[in-house]
Amino acid sequence: MEQGGDDIQALIALMGRLPGLGPRSARRIVLQLVRRRSQQMAPLAALMERVAQTARECVVCGNITDREACAICTDPARATGEICVVQDVADLWALERGRAFRGRYHVLGGTLSALDEVGPDDLRIPTLLARIQDEAIAEVILALNATVDGQTTAHYIADALEGSGVTVTGLAQGVPIGGELDYLDDGTITAALRARRRL
Numbered sequence: 001m002e003q004g005g006d007d008i009q010a011l012i013a014l015m016g017r018l019p020g021l022g023p024r025s026a027r028r029i030v031l032q033l034v035r036r037r038s039q040q041m042a043p044l045a046a047l048m049e050r051v052a053q054t055a056r057e058c059v060v061c062g063n064i065t066d067r068e069a070c071a072i073c074t075d076p077a078r079a080t081g082e083i084c085v086v087q088d089v090a091d092l093w094a095l096e097r098g099r100a101f102r103g104r105y106h107v108l109g110g111t112l113s114a115l116d117e118v119g120p121d122d123l124r125i126p127t128l129l130a131r132i133q134d135e136a137i138a139e140v141i142l143a144l145n146a147t148v149d150g151q152t153t154a155h156y157i158a159d160a161l162e163g164s165g166v167t168v169t170g171l172a173q174g175v176p177i178g179g180e181l182d183y184l185d186d187g188t189i190t191a192a193l194r195a196r197r198r199l
Helices: 006-016 023-035 037-054 089-098 125-134 148-160 186-194
Strands: 082-086 104-107 139-142 167-170
Touching (some): 006 023, 023 037, 082 089, 082 125, 089 104, 089 186, 104 125, 139 148
Parallel strands (some): 082 139
């Protein structure tokens, strides 16, 4: 059955490729946007165009921002001597939702993987090690996914910091083996962060 013109079909197909959306959800969203184009579609399109121009990685931690350094890195109250290491920006945002951590972050941009030929220099591990020295970090919290690659990366960082005097901890209870932070609820993330343990 025909569902609008070619442009509308192309928009539905594009929306349907976004994470968490399928063809059915995409059709409903596009239909809603078209019906309310002045209240929803036009402002959304303008904002998406602006974000496409201004979005960038924070030069310090790797978060997504529209400035050179993100609000977390430039907040002096967050210079607590703690740095929380995450795999991805989505993990940083998940931890921020829980409001349990008030220090600073470091986004690695992935995990070590021999299978995919991803080594330390392919990630933001060298910049992490430099930040730990430059910012007088006392504790590094490794909030990496409980997968084989996540744990391999955590052990690599812990080994690199051995003998440095920096306390290295990891998330504890609440994070299931094979679990990903972005899919956990805020309470689970908060409990895991508070019950972190030395690695």
